[in-house]
Amino acid sequence: MILEKNELSQVVGxxxxxxxxxxxxxxxxxxxxxxKSVGSSIARMTKGSYC
Numbered sequence: 001m002i003l004e005k006n007e008l009s010q011v012v013g014x015x016x017x018x019x020x021x022x023x024x025x026x027x028x029x030x031x032x033x034x035x036k037s038v039g040s041s042i043a044r045m046t047k048g049s050y051c
Contacts, residue, residue: 003011044050
């Protein structure tokens with residue numbers, strides 16, 4: 001399918017898709033898990049328990 005220039009200017013993309021929502025949620029989950037691991041390592045270092 002070949003579109004003309006005037007037809008290309010009328011193409012409208014989708015808004016918020018499931019893939020976009022999924023990527024945003026995974027990003028927040030990654031940041032949350034990263035914060036948990038950094039926080040627990042800081043707590044282990046301050047308490048002196050490394051096991």
